[in-house]
Amino acid sequence: MTGPGAQDGFDRVLVVDFGAQYARLIARRVREAHVYSEIVPRQITAAEVAARRPVGLILSGGPASVYAADAYTLDPAILDLGIPVLGICYGHQLLARMLGGEVARTDAAEFGKAELAVAAPGLLLEGLPERQGVWMSHRDAVVRAPQGFTVTATTPASPVAVMEDRGAGRFGVQFHPEVGHTPRGEEILKAFLFAACGARPTWTRTSIIEQAVAAVRRQVGGERVLCGLSGGVDSAVAAALVHRAVGDRLTCVFIDHGLLRAGEAEQVEATFRSHFRVDLLHVRAADRFLAALAGVTDPEAKRKAIGETFIRVFEEVAAARSDARFLVQGTLYPDVIESGTPDAARIKSHHNVGGLPADMRLELVEPLRELFKDEVRAVGEELGLPEEMVWRQPFPGPGLAVRIIGEVTPERLDILRAADAIILEEVRRAGLYRQLWQAFGVLPAVRSVGVQGDERTYAYPLIVRAVTSEDAMTADWARLPYDVLERISSRVINEVPGINRVAYDISSKPPSTIEWE
Numbered sequence: 001m002t003g004p005g006a007q008d009g010f011d012r013v014l015v016v017d018f019g020a021q022y023a024r025l026i027a028r029r030v031r032e033a034h035v036y037s038e039i040v041p042r043q044i045t046a047a048e049v050a051a052r053r054p055v056g057l058i059l060s061g062g063p064a065s066v067y068a069a070d071a072y073t074l075d076p077a078i079l080d081l082g083i084p085v086l087g088i089c090y091g092h093q094l095l096a097r098m099l100g101g102e103v104a105r106t107d108a109a110e111f112g113k114a115e116l117a118v119a120a121p122g123l124l125l126e127g128l129p130e131r132q133g134v135w136m137s138h139r140d141a142v143v144r145a146p147q148g149f150t151v152t153a154t155t156p157a158s159p160v161a162v163m164e165d166r167g168a169g170r171f172g173v174q175f176h177p178e179v180g181h182t183p184r185g186e187e188i189l190k191a192f193l194f195a196a197c198g199a200r201p202t203w204t205r206t207s208i209i210e211q212a213v214a215a216v217r218r219q220v221g222g223e224r225v226l227c228g229l230s231g232g233v234d235s236a237v238a239a240a241l242v243h244r245a246v247g248d249r250l251t252c253v254f255i256d257h258g259l260l261r262a263g264e265a266e267q268v269e270a271t272f273r274s275h276f277r278v279d280l281l282h283v284r285a286a287d288r289f290l291a292a293l294a295g296v297t298d299p300e301a302k303r304k305a306i307g308e309t310f311i312r313v314f315e316e317v318a319a320a321r322s323d324a325r326f327l328v329q330g331t332l333y334p335d336v337i338e339s340g341t342p343d344a345a346r347i348k349s350h351h352n353v354g355g356l357p358a359d360m361r362l363e364l365v366e367p368l369r370e371l372f373k374d375e376v377r378a379v380g381e382e383l384g385l386p387e388e389m390v391w392r393q394p395f396p397g398p399g400l401a402v403r404i405i406g407e408v409t410p411e412r413l414d415i416l417r418a419a420d421a422i423i424l425e426e427v428r429r430a431g432l433y434r435q436l437w438q439a440f441g442v443l444p445a446v447r448s449v450g451v452q453g454d455e456r457t458y459a460y461p462l463i464v465r466a467v468t469s470e471d472a473m474t475a476d477w478a479r480l481p482y483d484v485l486e487r488i489s490s491r492v493i494n495e496v497p498g499i500n501r502v503a504y505d506i507s508s509k510p511p512s513t514i515e516w517e
């Protein structure tokens with residue numbers, strides 16, 4: 001859960017998490033309707049809910065059965081707070097069970113598309129067709145609604161597919177309105193948000209910025225602020241936002257470790273100097289990082305060497321602005337959820353190269369703490385950051401060092417940088433850049449024989465890696481068109497000395513990972 005902050009001025013809907021992926025998608029859909037939403041753990045108490053003063057509550061779906069011995073429940077006093085509540089799938093069954101209805105295991109599990117038929121007038125389906133397709137995923141079903149509820153829609157396998165006790169502000173749907181496969185789902189969620197909860201749709205990119213700027217001003221007062229820029233979208237948006245809040249009291253520190261892609265360092269510098277006129281300390285530290293990496297081949301040892309060097313360089317630079325009291329961190333809402341919910345699956349913890357020494361005694365400013373990635377991008381666009389920066393694919397903190405297998409040398413960095421630029425150019429030209437989670441090259445530590453002109457060559461292969469993913473926890477190798485692969489291959493081999501062969505990585509995650517190291 002987040003503390004008070006930028007979201008203070010907004011109507012708030014709490015999404016109770018009975019299954020992390022479900023809760024997250026619901027929370028995003030609510031925000032897309034311009035209502036601020038927050039994910040809270042299922043263990044939340046009525047007092048904690050009341051303290052957050054939400055205008056509505058949504059109980060998410062989840063993988064469990066309400067009959068399991070260790071079935072997730074909810075503090076029953078929450079339902080007596082007088083806050084409108086919508087149960088979805090598992091949340092619908094839980095609501096039914098807690099209020100005295102009946103949930104049973106039905107003969108036919110319902111997975112996939114089902115036809116919903118309106119049975120009685122109600123708030124959620126008002127104005128929608130008598131019959132519509134909805135997305136189902138359940139084995140148990142509510143077979144009898146609790147007293148006071150009207151069954152407003154059914155499907156062949158769900159006698160109580162939608163139920164409402166409008167007077168008490170209690171609603172339940174067996175299907176998933178938050179997924180794209182329920183075409184009218186957005187309207188159903190909006191009916192709950194606006195007609196049942198009376199929420200105000202004020203969570204827009206301009207108001208997000210206004211509130212975040214005000215919160216940063218409140219937090220830092222007249223003090224100086226430091227912000228590390230990495231070249232990635234999160235630190236860039238955080239910096240732009242804080243700059244709007246405190247102007248020239250912000251100093252950005254850009255440590256160029258020499259492991260970035262072609263043109264990246266130049267773009268960061270140009271954007272922040274010319275467009276935002278930020279006080280920017282651009283530290284060209286490639287030599288120090290390369291010295292620390294000399295002879296290092298083990299992937300974890302590389303990360304460690306880079307992390308330690310980063311901290312040392314940052315400390316030296318920060319000394320030049322020793323009057324700073326605050327440090328900007330680009331923490332996003334998913335990171336906050338990950339650390340806040342007991343059940344959330346732990347994402348592989350990477351050594352974060354932006355990680356800073358604990359003893360620096362700088363207070364953190366986290367202006368993106370409440371935002372999902374797509375909101376960060378929208379805010380970045382609104383603040384005037386260039387499109388290439390706002391839509392940049394994720395890039396690991398240790399940079400190209402974890403894409404060069406074996407020792408990282410200036411020569412091998414040059415080879416990979418040139419090849420990587422061609423991959424991205426061709427992916428962009430094919431209009432595929434935004435569809436891919438990441439596309440990049442990997443330089444392995446083997447060489448093979450080739451023939452170019454009349455010459456025998458003995459050079460490195462380049463491995464092309466392109467994946468699609470929602471959140472990097474799982475990923476699928478991208479089915480790049482052959483003609484795109486063909487252009488990448490011939491251009492890389494012709495234009496990049498040191499490479500005489502191109503291979504395509506067709507492994508998914510799991511069992512592989514996205515990066516090679």
Ligand code: XMP
Nearest residue numbers: 348350351394395396397398472513514515
């Ligand atoms: P893997 O290779 O674990 O990568 O499938 C998942 C995502 O994380 C990125 N990644 C990193 N990011 N520091 C970072 O900041 C790292 O050390 C690091 N290693 C991997 C990777 O690019 C992918 O998006």
